[in-house]
Amino acid sequence: MPNHLDNQLCFLLYATSKEIIRRYTMLLKPYDLTYTGYIAILALEDDEQITVKELGQRLFLDSGTLTPVLKKLEVKGYVRRERSKEDERQMQIYLTKSGIEVRQKLPEVSRQVIKQSNITEQQYMQLRNVLQDILQKDCPIKD
Amino acid sequence: MPNHLDNQLCFLLYATSKEIIRRYTMLLKPYDLTYTGYIAILALEDDEQITVKELGQRLFLDSGTLTPVLKKLEVKGYVRRERSKEDERQMQIYLTKSGIEVRQKLPEVSRQVIKQSNITEQQYMQLRNVLQDILQKDCPIKD
DNA sequence: ACCAATTAGATTGTGTGCAATTTAATTTTG
DNA sequence: CAAAATTAAATTGCACACAATCTAATTGGT
Numbered sequence: 123m124p125n126h127l128d129n130q131l132c133f134l135l136y137a138t139s140k141e142i143i144r145r146y147t148m149l150l151k152p153y154d155l156t157y158t159g160y161i162a163i164l165a166l167e168d169d170e171q172i173t174v175k176e177l178g179q180r181l182f183l184d185s186g187t188l189t190p191v192l193k194k195l196e197v198k199g200y201v202r203r204e205r206s207k208e209d210e211r212q213m214q215i216y217l218t219k220s221g222i223e224v225r226q227k228l229p230e231v232s233r234q235v236i237k238q239s240n241i242t243e244q245q246y247m248q249l250r251n252v253l254q255d256i257l258q259k260d261c262p263i264k265d
Numbered sequence: 266m267p268n269h270l271d272n273q274l275c276f277l278l279y280a281t282s283k284e285i286i287r288r289y290t291m292l293l294k295p296y297d298l299t300y301t302g303y304i305a306i307l308a309l310e311d312d313e314q315i316t317v318k319e320l321g322q323r324l325f326l327d328s329g330t331l332t333p334v335l336k337k338l339e340v341k342g343y344v345r346r347e348r349s350k351e352d353e354r355q356m357q358i359y360l361t362k363s364g365i366e367v368r369q370k371l372p373e374v375s376r377q378v379i380k381q382s383n384i385t386e387q388q389y390m391q392l393r394n395v396l397q398d399i400l401q402k403d404c405p406i407k408d
Numbered sequence: 409a410c411c412a413a414t415t416a417g418a419t420t421g422t423g424t425g426c427a428a429t430t431t432a433a434t435t436t437t438g
Numbered sequence: 439c440a441a442a443a444t445t446a447a448a449t450t451g452c453a454c455a456c457a458a459t460c461t462a463a464t465t466g467g468t
Binding site: 130131132133134135136137138139140141142143146157161181182232235236239240241245246248249250252253254255256257 | 273274275276277278279280281282283284285286289300304325375378379383384388389391392393396397398399400
C-alpha cells in the first residue's frame with residue numbers, strides 16, 4: 123500500500139461524503155427533511171414497526187443521534203413513536219400515511235444526486251463493492 | 266444507472282466515511298487531536314504561512330468550521346494565528362515547532378487505519394480514482 | 409421471590425459542518 | 439476621493455455524531 127497516499131484516500135472519502143450529503147440536503151428541503159431524517163424514513167418499511175435500536179443498527183446510528191431526529195420526524199407527521207406494551211423500555215417507530223407518501227417521492231431525489239455526480243455504471247459498481255468490503259471487514263473488529 | 270441502488274451507494278459512502286473517521290479519532294487521542302485538527306495540521310506545510318481561506322479551500326471547510334478548530338490547535342500549541350500586516354482581514358496560520366513534530370508522527374496513524382480496513386491495492390486505487398472523479402465533477406457545479 | 413446484571417432509550421457534553429449574518433478592512437467606481 | 443461593493447474572519451443558529459452517563463424496565467441467577 124503506497125504510504126504517501128493513505129491520507130488522500132480517507133480524506134477523499136470524507137470530502138466526497140460531505141459533498142454528496144450537501145446535495146441531498148438541498149434537494150430534500152422541499153420535503154422539510156434533513157439527510158438524517160431522509161435515511162431514517164427510507165430505512166422504515168411501509169407496514170413495519172421497529173425499535174430505535176433496530177433502526178439504529180440499520181443506519182449505524184445510536185439513540186443519542188436518533189432520538190432527536192425521530193422526535194422531529196414525529197412533529198412533522200412522518201413517523202409515530204409508541205412505547206411497546208410488551209417491553210416498556212422499547213419505543214416502537216413506524217411511518218404514518220404522510221410518511222409513506224413522502225417516502226415514495228424520495229427515490230427521485232436520490233436519482234438526481236447520482237445523476238449530478240456523473241459517474242459511469244462501472245464506477246458505480248466498483249465504488250459500491252469496495253465500500254461494502256470496507257464496511258463489512260470493519261464489522262467484526264467493532265464487536 | 267440502477268435506480269434501486271442509488272440510495273445504497275450514497276449511504277455506503279456516508280457510513281464508511283463515518284467509520285473511518287471514528288477509527289482515526291481513536292488513534293489520534295494520544296496526540297490530543299480530533300480528525301478535523303488532524304487534517305488541518307496535515308494540510309499545512311512545515312514552513313508555510315497560509316490564510317484561513319486558503320486552508321479552507323484545501324480542506325473543503327469554511328471559517329465557521331475552521332476558526333474554532335484553529336483556536337483549539339493554537340491552545341494546544343500546534344499552530345499559531347497572526348493577523349496579516351498587509352491585509353488586516355486575513356489571519357495567517359502556521360505550524361509551531363511542536364506542530365511540525367506531531368505532524369511527522371501522523372502518517373503512522375493513517376497507515377494503521379488503512380491496514381485495519383484490509384483492502385487490496387487494486388481496490389485502493391479504484392476507490393481513489395472514483396472518488397476523485399466524483400469530487401472533481403462536482404466542483405464546476407458548485408461555482 | 410430477590411437482587412445483581414443487563415438492556416433500551418433518553419440525556420448531556422463536546423466537536424464538527426454549514427448557511428446566514430456581522431464586522432472590519434480593502435478595493436472598486438462614479 | 440468618498441461612497442458602494444467586495445472580501446476575510448468571526449459569530450450565530452441549527453442539525454447532526456458519538457461517547458458517557460442516567461433512568462427505568464427486564465432478565466438471570468440463586
